Amino acid sequence: METGLEGKRALVCGASRGLGFACAKALCREGARVVLLSRNEEALRERVEYxxxxxxxxxxxxxxxxxxEGIQQLAERARLKYGGVDILVNNAGGPPAGDNLSFTYQQWEDSFRLTFLSAEEMTKHLILDMAERGWGRVINLTSITVRQPVTGLILSNSIRMAVVGWAKTLSLEFAGSxxxxxxxxxxxxxxxxxxxxATSRAEKSGKTVQEEIESMAAQIxxxxxxxPDEIASVVAFLASSKASYITGSTIAVDGGYIIGM
Ligand SMILES: NC(=O)c1ccc[n+]([C@@H]2O[C@H](COP(=O)([O-])OP(=O)(O)OC[C@H]3O[C@@H](n4cnc5c(N)ncnc54)[C@H](OP(=O)(O)O)[C@@H]3O)[C@@H](O)[C@H]2O)c1
Known part of the structure; x- marks a missing residue:
């Protein structure tokens, strides 16, 4: 499949490991030039060398x-790497687990900054250039929690919904560009x-890490x-020229987890 990604410039946030790194790899594989962003320089250096x-x-x-407050500067530094950003993948570490009364105001605010404002601010500083060039992709990695709340993940269940509402609104604003x-x-x-x-659960339960992973997988x-590559390949497709008529969508990649029509 011709993806049209050859030479495109991508910024992948939260890319030193996990889903972000898998996305960086998938975009590179299709010929994109990719900037990886995260906090850990040593891990980033290793990933880029790979x-x-x-x-x-x-x-x-x-x-x-x-x-x-530092996001505009990060966007500028990313833009300078290849002279612009055509594809932005918003992603970061997830908010902590816990239920309603377990979080302070400060934890709610910190989670809102990391999960919502990081995406909103990064996009704000890059999307106008995309629109001016008449081509761009913004892809937000969220979670099944935007379709079905997961018990014990109240921060994710709440704040990720804001990402979806914001993204839908933005998609309408830029649909003609x-x-x-x-x-x-x-x-x-x-x-x-x-x-x-799974390791931390195993330490408490006395089960093995593998048993903990299997018990999580049993719900799916x-x-x-x-x-991670199974998520990244959908991201690469959404970034490609083949996905030109898809906007404002939330695509579940969940092994059938979300129960709904
Ligand atoms: N894995 C799953 O099953 C799953 C399912 C649904 C949703 N999600 C969500 O998808 C996202 C990625 O998941 P993952 O499993 O890949 O997580 P992960 O392995 O913890 O990776 C998170 C990445 O984000 C970076 N990061 C974290 N905080 C950051 C910050 N303040 N500034 C810049 N970079 C930051 C980390 O790198 P540094 O440490 O170098 O900064 C790392 O590269 C998370 O939000 C997670 O909640 C994951």
Whole structure:
């Protein structure tokens, strides 16, 4: 399939590992030049070396997406790497787990900054150039929580809905300019984060890490978690020229997890 991604310039946020890195890899594979952004410089350097070792073009920007006031500068630094950004993948670490009364006002605000404002602010500083060039892609990695609340994830259940409302509104605003805006409702995916979660559960339960992963996977109709590449390939498709008529959509990639028509 001709994706039209050859030479396109992408910025992938939260790309030092997990879903973000898988997206960076998928876009590189299709010929895009990719800037990886996250806080951990050593991890980013290693990831970029790996991508370059495959013969692909990649670079990195170090920054903290939770520091809302610094996002414009991060956008500028990313833009300078290849002279512009055509594709933006918004992604970051997830908000902490817990229920309604377990969070302070400060934790709600911090989570809102990381999960909502990072995407909103980064997009604000890059989307006008995309519209001016008449082509662009904004893809937000969200979660199944935007379709079906997950018990114990009240921050994700709440704040990610704001991302979807914002993205839909933005997609309408830019629908006539060649810029599409879409979301992925990501299902359970076997990343480092999930492995860490399973390890911490195993320490408490006395089960093995593998048993904890299997018990999480048992809730999924496909009875397994996604491989990060299975999410990334949908992101690469949404970024491609083949997805030119898809905008304002939230696409579930969840092994059948979300129950609904
Ligand atoms: N894995 C799943 O099953 C799943 C399912 C649904 C939704 N999600 C959501 O999808 C997102 C990615 O998931 P994942 O499993 O890939 O998570 P992950 O393994 O924890 O990776 C998160 C990435 O975001 C970066 N990051 C975290 N905080 C940041 C900050 N303040 N500024 C800049 N970069 C930051 C991390 O790099 P640094 O540490 O280098 O900054 C890392 O590269 C999360 O929001 C998660 O909640 C995941």
């Amino acid at each position: 991508l370059k070792g495959q013969g692909w073009e990649a670079s990195y920007v170090v920054g903290d997406l939770a520091r809302t 060649g810029v599409t805006v879409n979301n992925i409702a990501t299902g359970y995916t076997l990343t480092e984060r999930i492995e860490e979660l 109709p496909m009875k397994r978690m996604a491989d």
